[in-house]
Amino acid sequence: MLKGKNVLLCVTGGIATFKSAALTSKLTQAGANVKVVMTDSAKQFVTPLTFQALSRQPVYDDTFKEQDPTGIAHIDVADWADVVLIAPATANVIGKLANGIADDMMTTTLLATKAPIYIAPAMNVNMYDHPAVQRNIETLKGDGYLLIEPGAGYLACGWVGKGRMAEPEDLVVLLERHFQPKEQPLQDQCVLVTAGPTQEKIDPVRFFTNRSSGKMGYAIAKKAVELGAEVILISGPTHLPKPKGVKVIDVQSAADMYEAVIEHFDAANIVIKTAAVADYRPKEVSEQKVKKKPGQWMIELERTTDILKTLGERKQHQLLVGFAAESENIEDYAKKKLESKQLDLIVANDITEEGSGFQGDTNRVTFYFRNGDEEKLPLLSKDKVAEALLLHVGKLLKGKRHV
Numbered sequence: 001m002l003k004g005k006n007v008l009l010c011v012t013g014g015i016a017t018f019k020s021a022a023l024t025s026k027l028t029q030a031g032a033n034v035k036v037v038m039t040d041s042a043k044q045f046v047t048p049l050t051f052q053a054l055s056r057q058p059v060y061d062d063t064f065k066e067q068d069p070t071g072i073a074h075i076d077v078a079d080w081a082d083v084v085l086i087a088p089a090t091a092n093v094i095g096k097l098a099n100g101i102a103d104d105m106m107t108t109t110l111l112a113t114k115a116p117i118y119i120a121p122a123m124n125v126n127m128y129d130h131p132a133v134q135r136n137i138e139t140l141k142g143d144g145y146l147l148i149e150p151g152a153g154y155l156a157c158g159w160v161g162k163g164r165m166a167e168p169e170d171l172v173v174l175l176e177r178h179f180q181p182k183e184q185p186l187q188d189q190c191v192l193v194t195a196g197p198t199q200e201k202i203d204p205v206r207f208f209t210n211r212s213s214g215k216m217g218y219a220i221a222k223k224a225v226e227l228g229a230e231v232i233l234i235s236g237p238t239h240l241p242k243p244k245g246v247k248v249i250d251v252q253s254a255a256d257m258y259e260a261v262i263e264h265f266d267a268a269n270i271v272i273k274t275a276a277v278a279d280y281r282p283k284e285v286s287e288q289k290v291k292k293k294p295g296q297w298m299i300e301l302e303r304t305t306d307i308l309k310t311l312g313e314r315k316q317h318q319l320l321v322g323f324a325a326e327s328e329n330i331e332d333y334a335k336k337k338l339e340s341k342q343l344d345l346i347v348a349n350d351i352t353e354e355g356s357g358f359q360g361d362t363n364r365v366t367f368y369f370r371n372g373d374e375e376k377l378p379l380l381s382k383d384k385v386a387e388a389l390l391l392h393v394g395k396l397l398k399g400k401r402h403v
């Protein structure tokens, strides 16, 4: 896991500094590229030469020792790091970082880096318990620093208590875990999402459509990619940018959408239908633009094919999720649709509610599950609704819920 990874090791001045030499050696042996930054106090305990020899890299200890005129060392090294580890971290450096102080090579580099920073404190137990140190640690945690709790035991100062720096081998394991690919809830799944409205032609210039923006479906497609899935998005006409990493198939009418969905249905194991597909289309489509005439114009409409119902009848291994955008009797309609279309989960929303439904960036939805469970979500961004939905889908797939 550490092979080729750039680890920036920040060594401050405490008794545990000698342990960082062993840590440098272990990280290098594990294949990491290790660069060491030392404080002046750290050099009182172990020489830079030790770290240089173990890491086979120059050691950084002076902000103003700019050896390379093509760069600025503390920025370059901050950008170079994939991960940063401060070990040992003195009470002093913890205090400086909690207050944004940048008065030496180490602290300027630490403020400049975008890499995740782990902190392994080491100090006397009374120093560690001091309210100022504890307050600073809390501040750092709040700022996103990752604390590696010190161990308890015999301390070099003679006291027994909490304050021992984590052992080098444990720190190596921790960094290996850091680089381990996280398990993705939708890894190896193929998700088919439909989105947007459809357009039903009347003549070459006119069509029937609806107010769906496609935002909910696009948010689901984007989030499904982030959660590890392969995603096919069948989209009616929208003005939205195509989400990265998604195979987008553009369609226009309900009939086009039906064809595209059926074509990709077998490849998918999760199907999420957010599209607002027309229920009716003009029975006759005029080849020429219909000219205006005095009096009324009657257009006869016929039913389009019910895509969701067809999928419910055809489904084998697929998990089927539908949406119900209603303006009245939401729960009743949603539950009926869940049954009649043989869905595994339906997402219902009241389009008359403030912040809910078409076109906006937010939605207030309720999930109804096949086993009778329900979950009402507060008003959320469509991205957050997408995430909540897909995490449920992941759980359903794992059989955590009874489908």
Ligand SMILES: Cc1cc2nc3c(=O)[nH]c(=O)nc-3n(C[C@H](O)[C@H](O)[C@H](O)COP(=O)(O)O)c2cc1C
Pocket: 011, 012, 013, 014, 015, 016, 039, 040, 041, 042, 089, 090, 091, 092, 093, 122, 123, 124, 127
């Ligand atoms: C022998 C000795 C051991 C020390 N051990 C620690 C220690 O374990 N933790 C700590 O926070 N400070 C320790 N200190 C105090 C720090 O060296 C001192 O606060 C210093 O200013 C830290 O500087 P730095 O954070 O820039 O490395 C020790 C000092 C001495 C003389």
